[in-house]
Amino acid sequence: LGFLMEIKKENLSINEKLLKISELWASFNYPKSWEGFIFYMPVKKNEINVKQHNDKKLYNGFLLFIESEKERLTIKLVEICNDIK
Numbered sequence: 001l002g003f004l005m006e007i008k009k010e011n012l013s014i015n016e017k018l019l020k021i022s023e024l025w026a027s028f029n030y031p032k033s034w035e036g037f038i039f040y041m042p043v044k045k046n047e048i049n050v051k052q053h054n055d056k057k058l059y060n061g062f063l064l065f066i067e068s069e070k071e072r073l074t075i076k077l078v079e080i081c082n083d084i085k
Contacts, residue, residue, distance in 0.1 A: 001069050008066060014059045015039075021062060037062035 007020050018039040025034050035041050037058045 001066065001073065004062070004066055004069075008063070014055050018055060018058055018062075033065070037065060 003024055004021065007017050007024070010017065010020075012020070018037070021034070022038050022040065025031070025038055028034075039055065039058055
């Protein structure tokens with residue numbers, strides 16, 4: 001998650017960030033949970049495949065993923081702390 005958060009902070013275009021994310025995806029053995037924001041994955045049926053629109057949608061999916069993972073990890077940390085008490 002830290003690597004993804006670093007990409008988010010970088011002063012790059014959305015396209016450049018999506019490229020870095022896809023390179024990182026390969027480094028982590030292609031986690032299925034990332035497929036929704038990998039730019040070269042096939043577009044789902046009934047979705048518009050206009051590159052600019054698609055890139056923004058992918059990037060928004062990336063941002064949502066980061067937030068949901070932060071929330072999931074926070075909950076897990078609270079559970080661990082409660083178990084220790």
